[in-house]
Amino acid sequence: MLYEQFDLAEAEPLKGNLRWLVPALVAAAAASGALLFFLIGQQFYGALFLAGFVAMLVAAFIFDRRGAKRVETPPVILPDLALVGSALSLASDPTALTGAEGALRSVNPAYKARFGQKSPIELGKGKQGAKLLSELTEAALQDGEATTADVPLTGGPVTVSVNRAGVDGDLLLWRFVGAAPTDVLAVAAKRVSGATGERLAAAGVMAALIDAKGRLLAANGLFSDRALTAVPAKDKAPLFADLIETSTEGAIRLLTEGSDGRPLRMVSIPLEPGADKGAATLLMFDWEEGPSLASSSNVQILLEMLPIGLALVDRDGRFLTMNNAFRVAGGIGNAEMPSYPGDLVVKEDKAAVADAVRRNARGPSMSQDLAVRLAVQPAEPVAMTVAGLRGLGDAAVLLLLKDNSEEAKLKRQIAQATKMQAVGQLAGGVAHDFNNILTAIIGHCDLMLMRHTPGDTDYDDIQQIKSNSNRAAGLTRQLLAFSRQQTLRPQLLQLPDVISEVSHLLKRLLGETVQLVVKHGRDLGPVRADPGQLEQVIVNLAVNARDAMTSKGGGALTIQTYAVRADQVADLGSEILPVADYSAVSIADTGTGIPASILSKVFEPFFTTKEVGKGTGLGLSTVYGIVKQSGGYIFADSKVGEGTRFTIYLPVHHVEEDKEAGTRSAKKEGEGELWGTGTILLVEDEAMVRTVAERALTRHGYKVLTANNGEEALEIIERGDEIALLISDVVMPLMDGPTMVREARKTRPQLPILFMSGYAEEQLRKSIDIANVAFLPKPFSVQELAEAVRKALVGN
Template sequence: MATRAQPPLLTGADAAQDASRAPLAWVAGAALVTGALIFLLLGSPALAFGFAGGAGAVGALYLLSRANVAPAAVETHVQDWALTRAAIESDTVAIALTDRQGKLTCANALYGEWFQGFRAPAELWLTNPAAGQLRELEQTAWRNGGAAIDRLQREAGQLRVEVARSGAGDDHLVWRFKPVTSLDVLNEARRLIGSGAGERLGEAGIMGVLIGADARIRAGNRAFALRATGSAEAAIEGRDLATMLTIDKRGLIRFEREGPTGGPVRLLQVPLDPDDRGGATLIFLIDDDGAPRLGEGSASSHIQTLLAMLPLGFALADRDGRFLFLNEAFARAADLPPGAQPVYPSDLVVREDKATVADTVRRFASGPPMSGDIAVRLQTRPDEPVALSIAGARGLGEAAVLLSLKDNAEESRLKRQVAQATKMQAVGQLAGGVAHDFNNILTAIIGHCDLMLMRHTPGDTDYDDIQQIRANSNRAASLTRQLLAFSRQQTLRPQILQLPDVVSEVFNLLKRLLGETVTLNVKHGRNLGPVRADPGQLEQVIVNLAVNARDAMPEGGTLTLQTYAVTAAEVRRMKSDIMPAVDYTAITITDTGTGIPPDVLPKIFEPFFTTKEVGKGTGLGLSTVYGIVKQSNGFIFADSVQGEGTSFVIYLPVHKVEAKPEAAPVQPKERPTELWGTGTILLVEDEAMVRAVAERALTRQGYKVVTAANGEEALECLEAGETFDLLISDVVMPTMDGPTLVRHAREKYPTLPILFMSGYAEEQLRKSIDIERVAFLPKPFSVQQLAEAARAVLAAK
């Protein structure tokens, strides 16, 4: 059957040629008409013919030249996401693509399976510190073209995350999540013994066997099976190695099957985990009768081949203690630079440990076969002791000592992190408890001051003294809030503010703190963007840094506070690896003091680190400063030159406020003008001084107050039959705490209003108090604040 012919494809040249045919006819006609007009006007046939021919030729050449230029093809591209997803499918790597806005545009099936849904990577761990790591990784990838995290913790294990900028316009990020698997040393050793490497050892006369902690065989090469059982194909796994060997009176080791006439063998043990004395062990058996098939060079070379394959750090040394061989794992564990060739094991350790290592190696090389561990400090990590395992080797030619060094850098880092976390948790608990006790004391002091001020008027001899006591008590209350903030038991209350306003608030306080010998200079830049931070905590940051600067200038000097704007372009020119390229408002605090030594500068933000004399510093000041700045999404850096001074720079990101034209302005909450009230209040407080102040304050406002020292007394009052309009209770009390009391009270009086008061922070307590319709009054409070809180709770009843 004849098929229908398809029209040929029209190329750019063919189209130009077809398009030029019609215009050529028009040009020829126009030239003839023009020539005829010239003939009629001038009467010269030669001139008319020549003009017409020339005009026609020029027009034809122009049209032909345009026809030879093919129009540029317009190329459009539409992304086929189905094709993209098919290309990124993988059984081992989770892959995702995000756009400039951080939205997920494509991901493979494994990504959705691992993370239980298709969400952008930065949204995977919203309540986990890993979310911050992923967001910083995303910003670094946009800035540098790529970034990676070696170990990202998640519930199912650890992941390596790689991010690369890609796409036609570099407008997408490609995320790859790969599981970090730990090497199974036991299975790896079993594989090596049973593979070609084990067979090559057998051909050289070396019998290899792997035993577990129970001394039973896990694997062995054919040479061992042949000598131990008489058959190279015999099943030896699970058998007891001790039953296959015998030791005579002279200490010679022979195979049980061969009897006392069998050739003796030498036994070399290689523990696969130096820290686990009862773990799996590689054992090499070598003929000790001088058989020609066991050459010294061949045995040593084969052992080196096997050790090079193992993931643990092993090295061989001769009888003089010189290195003969060390594998890559040993070099990595010793932090050796590429190409470095140490001569002696003692070259790796600090000076104090050199003699110990050298003597131990020589003793193990010349004495009977034995093994042991010593703790040494490497030159590259003098503060972290590591375990160096040493075993005497026999029958390996020049090699007389086997050394093993475990790479415990990751383990040491984790131990430091755990110790640091434990220490910070203990400090946090201590700080929270101290703050609670101080708040109770300050509540009594402030309350008694308020009651005394009600009986004194301005001008009295005692009025100013009482005001001074109250002012100092309020300053002490701010210190307790700082303790709670340091212990992470107080949530920062950020506000939109300007840095110059914060500086002006603490200017007078700084003048008093610095004294007369220190000159304070304040400079403010222009076009400063607003920042979002807790003003009180930010003031504390400035005060802490200023006090440290004052201590660094014992003979006086100059302290300069300067605010200025930092644009995103300037951040990019700084080439910082941790700061995202956004707009910042910065404040620099510079002194002309003694400076900080270079070896101390990296440690100044560590908790409990201080260079001051005993009793003059806790080491918590700069640690608290660092924590507040980081909680505000900012960055702090220190630069110092000894003898010239120190400069601290704080970068806070500019807060972008989105316009909301329809939003109504927030009206400030008016404080009640009338505090007088009526009703019966049950007051529960275990601190007698706080209970007395609160009782007197509420009684003066017209309330009838019944007090209880603990939760049990309060329940007795409730069961006595008296009706109460309000229950005011402390949260933390002995025997029965406030929440437990309220739950019992609500069973009988479900509508009873509750007002909690506590020296701990409200945010911390609300996490543990799951009770509805309760109000909270933080300690320390004044008499007026207590009256206002009671009035507000009763009004909302």
């Protein structure tokens, strides 16, 4: 807000007196005119006259102030939290403004309603939630903004975005995007006091909602007119027990209607599981003589109006009536109503249901939740609530049936995702250890080949060892691809070129009984992917298609590439595929197809439909990992007996031509020159890797200093020796590579760094916040090490 100071000290005294004399005369005239109108009985015109003169007085005062001599001062910018709060209130999602340390400055109503006055950094659920919020804060202060999805908070996971704000960048703007937890009481209150309650009132039914303590939260118009007309307004909601009286016959009367009021029957319907225990919707009917109230038309109409499955059971455990929602949930449909609730469930659950109905029918009024399996759908459990009824004639038990198949499906998906994450972490760790071993084997083979020439007796054996080691390295890359942790070497590619390169191999793999058909579309944009990994994806899908067609005696495999523009994405009908330009490739076969029941499982690890001993279950999961790590999407579509189609969408990569040309020219410079000079500090905790790397670098002319861990490396740096390059493993005990590099850069900020690791470069760059570092993936050969060292030195 801008503030300006005004100085009237230099105004003339007489002018200052006149300035205040005129407003005084105007005010006196206004008061006299207004008094005159009031005396003659025209109060409205008197008020209007007075308001007009006040407006003229204010305008004159403002004009007079503007006429004063102004002394310009530099504007002072101050935070206006009232203005900020008004702006935040426009946001529908919970939004808060805090200081850099997390102290609240301003929040909008949505934030206050959901989180109260807690600071955003205190909202994390468990250690994981607190850690993610802390990392978001650090990232926002450093980069200006940060966003993380599925942050576990109280009430459910949400997407949290943090932006640095303020003139000095010392404020943080938090936004929480996600569905707020459902307030069951609020929803029920809205229904009771809204259109549903009015429909009940039209049928002669009074409805009221009470909480766990018996306080009245909401009521329909009929109950308000009959029970609350004489109740004085209070700050707190009245107790429902204070509004009624009970009789010995089990009926109730409203206190406002006195002893001569009509007797009422009441039904208590507890809220669904998860709500406040004891809260319920109360339905009251006028006493009906003659037939049982449970079988009356009013009750049946009421049950049909409710959106949940409800049924009434008598004291003998027999069904009296049920609504259509209960029939649908129980799989009854239009069939004849069963006699007992136990007839709906499987044999193993009959005793539990019968026992719950018996205890709630004859004992005190209470409710109980059961997880049962219906006879029509034994694989999916459903939730059944058994509640005792009193005062509704023959009806003694109320059954609520809720189909929780979607909830069970979500639980299975979460369990499967957790299993895949655990297996992926295991695969990544195994591949990392194997990469260290293979690095030593391949490196020693290269060193031995330097001493042996073709024709030597050992030359072919060494080449065979190196060849097998490279095959093993391919297996580790497949493990990393399965866990989406492999180091990709992406290039700008055209999908038709990749298909052409691999088509010769496919013809040999498919055999004579399978026909290969290749079709290419027009105007395909370039994609950025690893050509070797993309070829592996196509080969894996083609081999699976061949196996599916072998049982039918052969068939046709069609590989087609085509372009998908951004305006065509919506026509695909996919909720997962973002709107963008894609280059797509589809691989379709005419095999046996995949049943719909297992189609969603084909990308899961270790899942296979092949016979025992003929499939590992890693093929499609590896394909999925490569496609996802390349930024693409893969979908499967199949019909039994007709075949299967896998479609891969890779985003079109747009790049500036001059930048690519400059990169290509820079890459050509220095190629072929692998010898060098200078001192290299090598930090590696694996002795076998450290030995082979030291010998390889020494052979290429470098002086090598070695360290077993980060602490030893820092001691060498502190000695003051001139070091041209620091090569370090990323994962080491005690002090890891990134921590050691940060300490080293405090004294030597320009020191070139080359990290080597068996983990993926993309994953490491996300977790390592260090500028100007190069990566060398394991396993590597002596030549690859020399090339990486030369590039790091020349690039610096």
